Amino acid sequence: MAEIAIKKKRPKNLDLPSIRLPLPGILSILHRISGAVLFLLLPVLLWLFQQSLASPETYAAAKAVTSNFLVKFILFGLIWLYMHHFCAGIRYLLLDLHKGIDLESARLSSWIVFGVSITLAVIVSAKVLL
Amino acid sequence: MINRIVVGAGYGLKDWIAQRATALIMAVYTLILLVTLGALSPSSYEAWRAIFANGFMQFMTFLFFISLFYHVWIGMRDIWMDYVKPDGLRLMLEIATIAALVGYAGWAVKILWRL
Numbered sequence A: 001m002a003e004i005a006i007k008k009k010r011p012k013n014l015d016l017p018s019i020r021l022p023l024p025g026i027l028s029i030l031h032r033i034s035g036a037v038l039f040l041l042l043p044v045l046l047w048l049f050q051q052s053l054a055s056p057e058t059y060a061a062a063k064a065v066t067s068n069f070l071v072k073f074i075l076f077g078l079i080w081l082y083m084h085h086f087c088a089g090i091r092y093l094l095l096d097l098h099k100g101i102d103l104e105s106a107r108l109s110s111w112i113v114f115g116v117s118i119t120l121a122v123i124v125s126a127k128v129l130l
Numbered sequence B: 001m002i003n004r005i006v007v008g009a010g011y012g013l014k015d016w017i018a019q020r021a022t023a024l025i026m027a028v029y030t031l032i033l034l035v036t037l038g039a040l041s042p043s044s045y046e047a048w049r050a051i052f053a054n055g056f057m058q059f060m061t062f063l064f065f066i067s068l069f070y071h072v073w074i075g076m077r078d079i080w081m082d083y084v085k086p087d088g089l090r091l092m093l094e095i096a097t098i099a100a101l102v103g104y105a106g107w108a109v110k111i112l113w114r115l
């Protein structure tokens, strides 16, 4: 099968940067990625949650772990992924109810999702990581 | 003859609804938690623990976790179905996903019930 030569000239576009994934598309793939990454890191998150609640000592130990800059940075990333999944998820629920399905509103709501999720991520991170 | 491709049984609309119902529960919980964190700014172990030891929050957090595990099962199964074509491998990943999620559910109970 793979040996069959393609004789017909078909239009090809290998200029990849000229293909643009529209904003709602970026939002959508990020929604999937965020869901999968959060799933994969659930044991770490559950462990942190457990440590933070089990006793004053484990709480202090969890604080010590999260005082590391790299850990803070990763946790900020996870909080942002969660907020993105949360906001994009609500947008999907509204789309399912046929709210805002025309192109114009779909673009606008995508911008709103990105803006709100980053804002929430910064605020929550400031509260729990600083 | 209708040539249906059988990919499994017992899901479809029911899971679609379940994924959205669990999403709604988690969204409401997230809002409650955001408001609580905003209002209380817990900065000590006692304040942090008190949030989740509160009867209402304990119930809501438990509901959140159960919703989460169901939601993630449907979501991850969709993802495995989209990208993993060999049946055996996909089945293994699905079983591993269920096993992990059931384990996490037990773990979540343990965390919350010790408060």
Ligand code: HEM
Residues within 6 Å of the ligand: A031, A032, A034, A035, A036, A038, A039, A042, A085, A086, A089, A090, A092, A093, B019, B020, B023, B024, B026, B027, B028, B030, B068, B071, B072, B074, B075, B076, B078, B079
């Ligand atoms: C406030 C919380 C959440 C809301 C509102 C929410 C909402 C949604 C919605 C509406 C979908 C369906 C999307 C679609 O069919 O295209 C979805 C899918 C999914 N969610 Fe969530 N979710 C939340 C939390 C989570 C969390 C915490 C995780 C992981 C730990 C997660 C993992 C997933 C996965 C893996 C999918 C499948 C993604 C896909 O098929 O592209 N969700 N979520």
